[in-house]
Amino acid sequence: MARPTNDRIIGALLVGLVCLGVLWARCVWLQVLAGPRYAAFARSQHQVTETLRARRGAILDRSGRVLAVSASVPSVFANARQITAKGDLAKRLAKVVDRDARMIQRRLEKDKGFVWVARQVDLSMAPQLQALRKEGVGIMEESKRVYPQGRLASHLMGFVDIDQRGLESLELAFDGMLQGQNGWRSTLRDARGERLIGPWTSQAEPVDGNDLVLTIDSVVQQVAEETLAWGVAQYHAKGGSIIVMEPATGAILAMANAPAYDANAPADSPPEHRRNRAVTDVFEPGSIFKIVTASALLEEGRITPDDEIFCEDGAWPTVARHVLHDHRPHGLLTFHDVIKLSSNIGTSKAAQRLSPDELYRYIRAFGFGERTGIDFPGEVRGLLSPPAKWSRLSPYIIPIGQEIAATPIQLAVMIAVVANGGLRVRPYLVDRIQTPDGLLVRSHGDPERVRIISPETAGTLQRFLVAVVESGTGQLAKADGLTVAGKTGTAQKLEPTGRYSHSRFVASFVGFGPVPDSRFVIVVSMDEPRPLYFGGVVAAPLFKRLVERLTGYWELESAYESAGSAARRHG
Template sequence: MLMRRRTRERSSNKEEITPAAAKRALLRRRAIVLFCSLAAALVVVSGQLFSLQIYRYPELIKAANGQTLRRVPSVARRGTIYDRNGRELAISIGTASIFVRPAEVEDPEGTSAALSAALSLPVEKIRAQLRSKKSLLYIKRSAPLEEAEAVTRLALKGIGFDAQSKRFYPKAQQAAHLMGFVGTDDQGLEGLELQYDAFLAGKRQWVVRQQDAKRRPIFREEADEAQGADLHLTIDEVIQYITERELEAAVSQSGALSGSAIVMNPFNGEILALANYPTFDPNLYGEASAFARRNRAVVDYYEPGSAFKAIVGAGALEERLVRPEDRFNGEGGAIEVGGVTIRDHERFDSLTFAEVLAHSSNVGAIKVGQRLGKSHYYDYISGFGFGNLTKIDLPGETPGLIRRPKEWSALSLASLSIGQEISVSPLQMLVAMSAIANGGVLVRPYIAQSIVAADGKVIRENTPMQIRRVISEDTARTLAAILKGVVTEGTGKAAAVEGFEVAGKTGTSQKTDRTTGRYSRQKVVASFVGFVPVERPQLAIIVIIDEPTTLRWGGSIAAPTFREIARESLKHLRKGPVGQEPLRLAEGIRHATFRLN
């Protein structure tokens, strides 16, 4: 009975669940499922947004900028190089590099023809570039701005250009070894362009271009112009031209391999001209040989030969071991040292010390060197700067070659007395002669007077620098008078300049034959180094003629070249003969005092 009652109660409860209640229960369950689904979706979306906006933000921004922004260098005008009188020697001109994005070109044939006409390039070359699989190719670099404007007017799809700056040397070959040159990226590679590249190039800056999906520009953020500083030199353009002209004539006349010449103010170290021949055009430096581009006046060395007798003479005079009137036995033109016979170019029986230098006697110079001795002679060789850099502001300078006395052989003292067993640069030899000219002080040579920023502010200014006193003023004055005799009575007569007193020394040195290791009988270096006028010198000049085939003596080819450079340079500087018009360059420096280091 009890079980039947319970069964009837359950049946009655089931009958109480109506359809409406069931529907409400179903809706409730669906709502719960939907809510859970939305909540789950919200969690997923929130997590994704967190990942995109927070976690992966730097990565995505970088990718977006890579597609829409283009960072390119701004057009930097390289600083101008001027001579001492403000004449332009190196300038920068505006150019453009035309480029193509092959994937964006819609009409390759029409585009090739149009660009060929605008850029004066073979249509086949352009057509091949337009078919390239690369994303970007330069059709023409350093094109004139007129060509870039012509391309712009064509409105060709996939074609554009970058504005750039190109170095130009308006004087072409003039002062080429001083200027040097720059590469396609406008970076200095040689000469002053390399030495002062950090100032001339200026600080590199960038601009940002925003572009659309087809890489068309939308917005450009401009940067200040990255203009380099200007360089003002000690070089005189006219004296440079005179030096180059006369040097070329001498090399051609003598059939020589090459030549070098330098003109310097002996008091303050300013280089007024520096030339080498053969030379090159820095606008077309890629077409020149390495030999033609080499600044041999600074980076090469040679045995100075008899010109070095001025150094042994300076030491002997300073040590009071000789006087101009002291006489030396010429030994009939030959002397034996260390088992080797050294001969003069002619027979001399008896010569004063002054005549030894004037007539360039080997025998006499060796006897002077023997009086001076190894230790003292080496001190004077070093004192005059040989074996050390002059520290001129040009790249690649050589210190030359000199051995210490402990490494000398029994023949070395004699050889050094006549300018053998030592190698010097033309610049070193000129600086040493300048010390004799200015009263006995070694000065540092330099090319750049000042570096001036675009706003006119002087960034750096070179001033004369005295390195050390090597001989006294009395010794320098005495030696200058003796070297004047080289021109008036001795081997340098062809160096005489009408109306001016000239002092100097000739040199004719044999070159070493690389195949035999001995001195060559055919290959020589002819030279003359001197200054003018003897009183209050204005110009110190050296001329080197390498391997002349005719006129093989320093007195026959280098000395007359010195004369022409000196005469024309003095004429340019508006000087009159001694005793007439005051010499302009000497004013302000003739009373200069020098201090010992």
Template structure:
């Protein structure tokens, strides 16, 4: 046995003995939770609890991740997109509207609008108090708007540049400026009802703006803008809006201005409800003027009522009255039912039928030839003529002239009222003969009158110059040229003869026209008509070579109700100025007793001779020309003349044609006299001034000045015969020298202005 073996054996036995005693002392102690001196093993317990918590948290996190990624994923992705990007509407610039001479009638200008993002506004009270005075808004109301839980609201739309600068300087968080376009009408009320207007969202609401909205508006686009950490955009998609196309109308601003000025004066004087003037070019069918009063300014459409911006000339269907008679006459002549010499008995001014009583407004006519029915505007004669023509034939011609249907010019218009053939009774046919029992619009009447002026050839009216297809539409013949010419002769007699349209006469111009005074329907009046009237006039100038058709109408005048007294003068004023503007005035020829040119004027219109070439620095020959052409020729020569008097053509000019415009290096006075009265007034003033100067000279010298010396002192360059006449004291020469000296003074520009 080894020496150490007994010791190790004893040690092992001692350890086993101790474990046995220990087990005997703790028979019920659990194996996993030992106690040491009566205490738990907390280290083990903490480990177990931490492990359990980690397991629970791990499960919760995985569950949350599952919910966020799979259940809430699409919604959160959309929120992230809204936070980091936003959509910006790039508004298309609306097309510009021009007249025939490229004058701007309507255009869009870039403006700014104020918007807010309430979620980015930290202090709504401060923001509202700062912003409200700048924009002219109520602070309390603005504060309520800014406190809404929204990401975008409009604060103020389309503000001016000064206001936009003030908003920009305020630098308020959550307040921004966006770009928009505002519609501007440079000529204000000019053709206001025809042009219409657009709303805040750049959409046409009335007139041409509405009818051609698709063409003018263009296509707006939405661009995506990314935000940085502060919410500011730093990238914009490069896509741009498709801009609107421009629109060229057939209107002429100058002619439109003339028509509006004259009709406004007439409506005010007649105290009418409204009035209008339409002008067309016979050859092309283009509408040159569309004037209506009271005016409407599209720039301030929010301040106007629907009645003010209503386009009466296209939307109102009214009974035309006697201005429809020429078309019944043309139908009767075309169908060879009558001849100009056919005679109708006009019942001494009153015709009592089984249905109605027809009168001629107190004028008692007996036998009248067809050629005089329009001249005297006999309702009885035209009613009998309508019975001869018949309902079917008359209605067919009215339909071919465009009545009962829209003209298709491109604006909102009424069809009018043309009853179906089966509804035409004898009484309807008779009243339709003098323009009652059917309703038409102003633009329909212009179309019919233009057809008559065009030799009976129907050509659709045009309002848009570049309107595809319409300008090439085939013309249709309604009346033969022979019939149209025969009716034109009757209409000339209405004005230039002893008819009802004498107030439409223009000196030197042949005018064809017809007056109209229509009763307006009233369900409470006698026989369905009341006391209100529509006064109208349709005219063609020049009648022997038609250039313009002018339609005038005044609704419900109170001071004067007859078309011949009210509408005819409007036509005369408009036509005179339009002819002067277009250079279609007659060349006035004077004749003496022996037939040589001198004193009497021709009554037939004639174009002025072809003007000579303008030479720079020399006075052009403008005598007999319109003011417009005279100004143009002086401008080409390098001078601007002074205009004196009112007239249609230049009566006299200074310097004389061919004379130099400068003398000794200084410009000479240039004057054009538009009337004989203005010229003679200047002569009279020059005579007075010459006489006064002579008296002053005589008083200063204290010696009476000889009469012949005064004459020679103001009139150098006299011939020997003139000097001899002056020395012999010829009364004729003395009178002449005074006038010649005045003329000399007028030519040198010394007369009083």
């Protein structure tokens, strides 16, 4: 009987050894072969990689005043897999973050480890949200774009989406410079979702975006916007724009548009209110364009200021039964007075001394028919046909600003040629790009200048345009205590039929001062003012109003600069 007993013992031992072998093999497989895979799986249940958002760069005016900046705000997220009573939690969250409970519940029902509940909420909600952390709700700090000046320069700033990507204007054009580079942080969380700090934590720091420093002066911009708003209301205009620019450099000091909008809430305004009319809207310049015609005639030596032209007593049949009219009849006028009194007939008759190719060459030289190159998106080139496409009538009406369309910024470039002594400058808005610490990344550099007319021709035109303000069609632009020059313009808009409207006009004025050493050029354009619509009656008063307000500011600014220089000398 002993042998069967021993056999059973041996059998039991063998079975035990086999079981131990299987267990040992299983342990080896788990620890050695499958270990890394399971360890990775375990880590994936507790390891979280967070994006460390780079702060978007600020936009500043020329004096460092903040026009756009990113502020830290809380955003609310949830681990939907951790939440059981989703309907109840959605209702409680809705009360805190002021959102729709059904929308929140739909997000929680997605059964994901991460869902947004509400982004960029008010800071005052943070304490109430902290109390919900144990229920699977978390708070993440994000950046929200803020425009502290509200509507000021909103057409220049543009705006961003919720993820801080530029959508319009400078925010869009310089998005790459403003964005920065996001970082990341990888951490472990315990069963309660709390972050564990230790050697297993790794991260790469974000690199914040660069700042833009503009040529814009916030004070000048504010005055320009207030002046434009007053003019639009006073003359019942559909809209308008004002540009203030340094004639020697092309630096834009102000670019105002109406209607205005608040960049903090762009969705509250229709898209047409958000466009920068100064670079996107074109219109026939009308009599303002006589400056180009006069420049070509004087520069080519085809006329002198004292040459006399018979202005046909107000009506001149040209070609194809087209009769050219003046606003009031004139007889014999010097060329100086032709410009001063804005005679269409006198200008057109004088222009016949130029060939179409010669006139076209000067038109292109002044920058018409092409973009100015301003550092702003959406600029259009205007409308200008080459002489080969001109009609028989074109040589008679193009010299007085018809059959050509221009933007306000093109008119600013044109009048700057006269104001600065004959040089075409490239307008610009961004003076420099710098790091958040103020280190220079890129500078605009020296202004781009191309000679268009001689200083002598520019000087003659300056005298013409001073006379326009002193005793011509632009007398309502005369500023107290300052010698200014300018030219009026009134243009009929085209109807859908292609014919000129008799009820829709663009009134404009371009000017500069103080003459002869001009510090500024100003372009004023008013879209469909009514019932008054002449540039000398509608746009010229805005020029005067703006100049007189800015003169006081600039005098005060100069006084501060002089006082500062004196203090440094005696320091």
